[in-house]
Amino acid sequence: MMPATPQWWRVDPLEPFQLGPRLIPGRIWTASGCFAYGLTGHEMTAPGFASPFAGLGAVVTKTVTPAARAGNPMPRLVETPCGALNSIGLENVGLDAFIRDVMPELEKRGVPFVASIAATCPEQFGEMARALQETGGGLRHWHGLELNLSCPNVAEGGHDFGKDPHTVAACVRAAREQVTDRALLAKLTPNVGDIAALAVAASGAGVDAVSAVNTFVGLEVDLATGEPILPRRFGGYSGPAILPLALAKVDEIVRKAGVPVVGVGGIATAEDALKFFALGAVAVQVGTAQMRDPFSAATIARRLHEIYLGNKRG
Amino acid sequence: MMPATPQWWRVDPLEPFQLGPRLIPGRIWTASGCFAYGLTGHEMTAPGFASPFAGLGAVVTKTVTPAARAGNPMPRLVETPCGALNSIGLENVGLDAFIRDVMPELEKRGVPFVASIAATCPEQFGEMARALQETGGGLRHWHGLELNLSCPNVAEGGHDFGKDPHTVAACVRAAREQVTDRALLAKLTPNVGDIAALAVAASGAGVDAVSAVNTFVGLEVDLATGEPILPRRFGGYSGPAILPLALAKVDEIVRKAGVPVVGVGGIATAEDALKFFALGAVAVQVGTAQMRDPFSAATIARRLHEIYLGNKRG
Amino acid sequence: MAAPGLPRPCRCEGVVTGNEPLGPGLLRLSVRLPLEPGFVPGQFAMLNLPAGRAWTFGRPLSILDWLAGEVSFLYRVVGRGTGELAGLKPGAAVTFLGPLGTPFPLDLGGRKAVLVAGGVGLPPLFAWRKQRPQDVAAAYFGARDQEDAPWPLLDSGWRVGLEDLGPSARGGARQGLVTDLLEEDFPADGTRDDCTVLACGPWPMLEAVHRQARRRGWPCWLSLEEHMGCGYGACKGCVVPVADGPDAWRPATCCQDGPVFDAAHLAWPQLERT
Amino acid sequence: MAAPGLPRPCRCEGVVTGNEPLGPGLLRLSVRLPLEPGFVPGQFAMLNLPAGRAWTFGRPLSILDWLAGEVSFLYRVVGRGTGELAGLKPGAAVTFLGPLGTPFPLDLGGRKAVLVAGGVGLPPLFAWRKQRPQDVAAAYFGARDQEDAPWPLLDSGWRVGLEDLGPSARGGARQGLVTDLLEEDFPADGTRDDCTVLACGPWPMLEAVHRQARRRGWPCWLSLEEHMGCGYGACKGCVVPVADGPDAWRPATCCQDGPVFDAAHLAWPQLERT
Numbered sequence A, B: 001m002m003p004a005t006p007q008w009w010r011v012d013p014l015e016p017f018q019l020g021p022r023l024i025p026g027r028i029w030t031a032s033g034c035f036a037y038g039l040t041g042h043e044m045t046a047p048g049f050a051s052p053f054a055g056l057g058a059v060v061t062k063t064v065t066p067a068a069r070a071g072n073p074m075p076r077l078v079e080t081p082c083g084a085l086n087s088i089g090l091e092n093v094g095l096d097a098f099i100r101d102v103m104p105e106l107e108k109r110g111v112p113f114v115a116s117i118a119a120t121c122p123e124q125f126g127e128m129a130r131a132l133q134e135t136g137g138g139l140r141h142w143h144g145l146e147l148n149l150s151c152p153n154v155a156e157g158g159h160d161f162g163k164d165p166h167t168v169a170a171c172v173r174a175a176r177e178q179v180t181d182r183a184l185l186a187k188l189t190p191n192v193g194d195i196a197a198l199a200v201a202a203s204g205a206g207v208d209a210v211s212a213v214n215t216f217v218g219l220e221v222d223l224a225t226g227e228p229i230l231p232r233r234f235g236g237y238s239g240p241a242i243l244p245l246a247l248a249k250v251d252e253i254v255r256k257a258g259v260p261v262v263g264v265g266g267i268a269t270a271e272d273a274l275k276f277f278a279l280g281a282v283a284v285q286v287g288t289a290q291m292r293d294p295f296s297a298a299t300i301a302r303r304l305h306e307i308y309l310g311n312k313r314g
Numbered sequence C, D: 001m002a003a004p005g006l007p008r009p010c011r012c013e014g015v016v017t018g019n020e021p022l023g024p025g026l027l028r029l030s031v032r033l034p035l036e037p038g039f040v041p042g043q044f045a046m047l048n049l050p051a052g053r054a055w056t057f058g059r060p061l062s063i064l065d066w067l068a069g070e071v072s073f074l075y076r077v078v079g080r081g082t083g084e085l086a087g088l089k090p091g092a093a094v095t096f097l098g099p100l101g102t103p104f105p106l107d108l109g110g111r112k113a114v115l116v117a118g119g120v121g122l123p124p125l126f127a128w129r130k131q132r133p134q135d136v137a138a139a140y141f142g143a144r145d146q147e148d149a150p151w152p153l154l155d156s157g158w159r160v161g162l163e164d165l166g167p168s169a170r171g172g173a174r175q176g177l178v179t180d181l182l183e184e185d186f187p188a189d190g191t192r193d194d195c196t197v198l199a200c201g202p203w204p205m206l207e208a209v210h211r212q213a214r215r216r217g218w219p220c221w222l223s224l225e226e227h228m229g230c231g232y233g234a235c236k237g238c239v240v241p242v243a244d245g246p247d248a249w250r251p252a253t254c255c256q257d258g259p260v261f262d263a264a265h266l267a268w269p270q271l272e273r274t
């Protein structure tokens, strides 16, 4: 009982496309935090696939901060009937280790990637961007920089940081000054009343696209105790449950702000991805589904390629 | 594989409780728009139940506006894997017919009810409240007034109306002046960055509790056409998918604003309801689940009463 | 409120006793229920799966028959819900809310019924004919082709029209639309003015049948289909425009005011626009 | 990355070939897979249901055995996932991602293994014993009571300790904890210093076993349990604190760096705090 193949789909997700100054290898990406640094899962096999990286346009790497972070206490994940809450707390190796260990390895393995960074002020974003540019400028597989302006799990600043259009603009500007020949993206929080305003601000300050959306603030209660399950009470809600919410946010941005959007949120199948493309997204990212199945994004890319070929012939 | 009976639950949901000036018959309510005007379903039977109204603390009636409204074109509902989008567009009989036909009938049948109203400016809220008070003041079963400050489906004003704390306060004040001996509630939109600020405003202006939350803005795409399914593009997202989001909003209000909350959003089982009570909600409303099964709220009330009795004995 | 005289709807869990295919993607589902309020032809039930696997909303299916504690349905697999229904084996649990809605009139005030059923629109008219055999002037069933027709339900009392007759004319089926058959049997020359049409099926068929009824001066009752949420008048998710004075209309619920409407009460300009 | 020398994990769909109860809420699941990379004892798989009914995250289960295209698991029903697994009949589809994680060492450098298993912690040690029978000095299995023990898996090579022995001493079971049995067989007097402990089971058991190993100067490998999202190192949802220099610690992943850890590498102060 699959819906009929959408006749309107005439784009090859495996075809490189221009995003700002950069030609990106494809339109199906993995989302930050759900596929680590793109160095995990290379050895995995599945019937018909060379690896989970087959056909990926980019891996958006786990957000790194200026210094390494140990993240939040356990439990960090709560499954819900149609999604999950996470409270990883931005555990990451830090910018230096990322530049030193991760980037060269991605380059060596030929993994197309977009680096994701978070900081607590515009200046820091600028410094991180400069550091990446200095070392990464020569890398063939480094395609873009995503500014994570929205992680709801970080105590210092994270929460309200990305909700203010002025701050968003300032962070973008600082990064854009440093990174001019790679695609620059701002990842927006959906936990605001007017996400289009954030997109307008980011666009005015020079991003090539916004990534929408990051997780929604959610909470789950432990019935045995009556207390929230996650140690920080709140977590980021992701997975199929948020698909209609993410689609609404993307539509708002596309129609009100006219800014290119990379769609994220609840994508688990090719059909889910198509819904974002139908609204005008230029690419999509697969998050939670990639955790369940490392071949999710590769499967989506292949299936959309097949639909594309079918429609081209037909 | 039910979670163990929560030992901390020591409240009888069937016991009347004080909410502002009014003693409300119980803590399990139905949500506005999901059980019509409380005049539907009386004749229904289910094994062990006298009617779907057994044990209900209140029916929050469908929101009425000053004049009758025909609502939006079809389709008005889209089912999603874990919830639904609706775009009813506030179809309602209008305030006059509500006062003339609905209220006396509810009184006659002994249905405890909270009237829900929506208007486009504070003055109108005041006038509607006065009209209700004039006719309803003598009714035994009229327990409260819920101001719907958040319907995302109404073109004129509805969308951004309830997002501004000042407007919220003004509407509440206008209604409070007229209705002093019934519980006054403001139903808040979750589509804002800071719902606690709305709750603070509503509380400062005199509500006895806030109802949180109304639906989240969502969108679904028709894959055949690539267009949104709903004629107004967006719809209100409800059902189990929004439970963790609603819990987060309620927790924010309780802990940041300290305002009494009636919890709404995704409740389908007694366990779901308990999660809201665990966070401090004084009552809960059942919406989408009541549409699937008219005995949902009654079943939840009975089950929580049983758990209460068990814990009292134990 | 259910109109007076209608059975009280019940909400209960039932057990599947049969789910046989009557054609490709066409099945008859039988469910044993603990309660049996009975039904009037044209009424439907909201079926769902039990907690844990339930869909957000039930699926409306017309009641085909209800005998000795067992209610039955005829349905076509079109999407998620009917697809999952088709996978149920005897013994599986389903939830039932029904009977719901305003049915076809049983008393036609002395007129004779012309029953017109298209595809899975058969159940209400099958049930009507079963309850009032003596009042039926003619019964038509139309479908796309042989595979589309639930043959075990179609005894010789039904004249069957198939858009695509195919090689073998099973059960006396004829090539053509039900409206062609009706046109043949009842010329619009005023000779037969004592009938009432009762119809259920796809929208183009209902429109055509309605035009035929008007030309013959027959009363006409149509069972309409709308996407539903609650099925019992609680959500206003299933509206049908009905006339409200000249040139004006108002929304009625398909689930409670309908699904069966007197065609004369419908707001045709609004209906035709959609 | 899987450490060099480990089999390449695969993601594929399998078919349930068996799902027998070995006790109340205790089952052995067998699944036929199209690929067979093999496994090292201590590795696990993420199991899930196919699209449409899948849980957000797979459920980690240790691999018990893998023979002739059929992989098997021993599991206890504790919640939604294992509850739904228990309902699967032969022929049902499941998705499989595995083998995953860092296993127990197979080569103990000449030392003898003392295997300690608690409840559903049995699979890794069952598999270890099957692969290296000659290297086992002793094998202990502990459980709450008779009903808690998967008897068909416990041949006479296992010394069984039950907290509540009950009326009949089945399979030579003894009253008491596994640590009591170990204490009995291996007095902490230095007479037996050539062993290595491999343990998997509930946390209090692991802590106790670790203390016993330290007292005897034995290396100690523990298989830990944490809630998991991805199971393959992608999400950092399953961290275990490991020592990082004196007094410092860093998060390691239970799914990739573990589930088996050298007890000497764990950050015990942090572990004991949780």
Ligand SMILES: Cc1cc2nc3c(=O)[nH]c(=O)nc-3n(C[C@H](O)[C@H](O)[C@H](O)COP(=O)(O)OP(=O)(O)OC[C@H]3O[C@@H](n4cnc5c(N)ncnc54)[C@H](O)[C@@H]3O)c2cc1C
Binding pocket: B079, C044, C057, C058, C059, C060, C061, C062, C063, C073, C074, C075, C076, C077, C078, C079, C080, C081, C082, C083, C120, C121, C123, C224, C225, C226, C227, C228, C259
């Ligand atoms: C009063 C009434 C009686 C009906 N009786 C029958 C019957 O006897 N036999 C039969 O085969 N079908 C009948 N239908 C149509 C049947 O309800 C739909 O085919 C069914 O709901 C499709 O569900 P799905 O999940 O398989 O399809 P999907 O398209 O996946 O469903 C998505 C949503 O749309 C709704 N929907 C989709 N198609 C229809 C439709 N045609 N009418 C109403 N809602 C729809 C579903 O209920 C669901 O909420 C009846 C409809 C109504 C309103």
Ligand SMILES: Cc1cc2nc3c(=O)[nH]c(=O)nc-3n(C[C@H](O)[C@H](O)[C@H](O)COP(=O)(O)OP(=O)(O)OC[C@H]3O[C@@H](n4cnc5c(N)ncnc54)[C@H](O)[C@@H]3O)c2cc1C
Binding pocket: A079, D044, D057, D058, D059, D060, D061, D062, D063, D073, D074, D075, D076, D077, D078, D079, D080, D081, D082, D083, D120, D121, D123, D224, D225, D226, D227, D228, D259
């Ligand atoms: C490496 C590893 C190997 C395991 N091997 C086995 C085994 O061989 N046999 C066996 O019976 N159990 C084993 N477990 C525990 C098993 O994974 C859980 O019992 C199971 O995930 C519970 O799922 P549920 O949906 O039934 O429970 P729920 O409590 O409903 O699950 C909710 C969530 O919590 C997680 N969760 C709950 N309990 C545990 C737990 N103890 N450990 C990890 N996650 C948990 C679930 O995976 C799920 O994401 C293992 C755990 C790990 C980490």
Ligand SMILES: Cc1cc2nc3c(=O)[nH]c(=O)nc-3n(C[C@H](O)[C@H](O)[C@H](O)COP(=O)(O)O)c2cc1C
Binding pocket: A031, A032, A033, A034, A062, A063, A086, A088, A090, A116, A148, A151, A187, A213, A214, A215, A236, A237, A238, A239, A240, A242, A264, A265, A266, A267, A285, A286, A287, A288, A289, D229, D235, D237
């Ligand atoms: C476990 C987990 C970790 C995440 N970590 C990050 C992160 O480090 N940076 C970031 O920008 N987004 C992070 N996200 C958000 C995802 O990138 C994505 O925006 C969100 O999960 C919605 O998409 P999904 O529904 O496909 O998962 C994380 C999400 C999950 C589930």
Ligand SMILES: Cc1cc2nc3c(=O)[nH]c(=O)nc-3n(C[C@H](O)[C@H](O)[C@H](O)COP(=O)(O)O)c2cc1C
Binding pocket: B031, B032, B033, B034, B062, B063, B086, B088, B090, B116, B148, B151, B187, B213, B214, B215, B236, B237, B238, B239, B240, B242, B264, B265, B266, B267, B285, B286, B287, B288, B289, C229, C235, C237
């Ligand atoms: C069909 C439908 C109609 C609704 N109409 C109204 C309404 O008129 N007024 C209102 O305040 N909320 C309305 N709501 C919102 C619900 O009252 C409730 O706040 C929301 O659906 C979340 O709860 P739930 O997940 O239990 O449905 C409506 C919801 C649905 C699904």
Ligand code: FES
Binding pocket: C227, C228, C229, C230, C231, C232, C233, C234, C235, C236, C237, C238, C253, C254, C255, C256
């Ligand atoms: S389906 Fe809810 S009113 Fe008809």
Ligand code: FES
Binding pocket: D227, D228, D229, D230, D231, D232, D233, D234, D235, D236, D237, D238, D253, D254, D255, D256
């Ligand atoms: S479960 Fe995702 S890193 Fe371990």
